[in-house]
Amino acid sequence: MTARTTLLDREVAQAMSALSAAAKKGLGDPALAELVMIRASQINHCAFCLDMHLTIARKSGVSEKQLDLLEAWEEAGDVFDERERAALALTEAVTVLTDGFVPDEVYERAAARFTDAELAHLTGLVAVINGWNRVMVSRRIPPGGYAP
Template sequence: MEPVRCDVPDGPGPLRGGAAPVSRTDVLDRAVGRALSALSAAAKKGLGDAALAELVVLRASQLNHCAFCLDMHLTLAREHGVSERQLDLLAAWEEAEGVFDERERAALALTEAVTVLTECFVPDEVYDTAAKHFDDGQLAHLIGLVVAINNWNRVMVARRVPPGGYRP
């Protein structure tokens, strides 16, 4: 799946919205930021696999070109035991035989389908494959996680928040 490339001749430009944020919730109204954070936390908890959650979040962030989220979640992925080999090959996961197991591959395919929505729908084959690896609750949380990170990616890209500001 080829992501749409943005033509930005002079780089991303200055941060929009004033001074550099203290935390990622500072780029939004506090109530909205807290709500997005709560959605992310609930989805990760319900999925029940922190390492997989970070792979999903990283893949969506790659597709959305969100440097802040990539920087943040690379740190978290390492903390949750995602291997350097998986991090190195995540952008080419479909070609990385033996690096990602079938469950991870199903989650990554669903992540791409929900993030990009090229056909305006998630293909049945992608959804059905994911449903073989996740129960209904886990699948709902996985989709919720993809929705949450796509929201965060769009906020951070729209506000031009640079990488390096993440503090746990």
């Protein structure tokens, strides 16, 4: 598969990158941020973003076991702690939006484990990675173009 176009407006890319950086910084947990971005990218089938964020996750100290079991995090026992599980549940709910809303129990679970500010940054991070996924998938950008 070849890219449809590699053109992306520089101002758009800079704005999305700034939102991503602000959300990661406000969340304050680089490893968790990468787990969230990888999980959304798995759901959205974004090979470019998976390639990039798996590389960053390894550099951020995310364990290979977590990366191996991320797609099945709900069944992975104690591989993920409660905070990570709440963030992943929220990530899936915001990414899929099957019923048009994030279920109250998913939001409340996350709200119990994150401050209001952290929750705002987590939600922003999920929103921006979904945006990046859509930008990359719609243009069919293949993996391998990320240079750390």
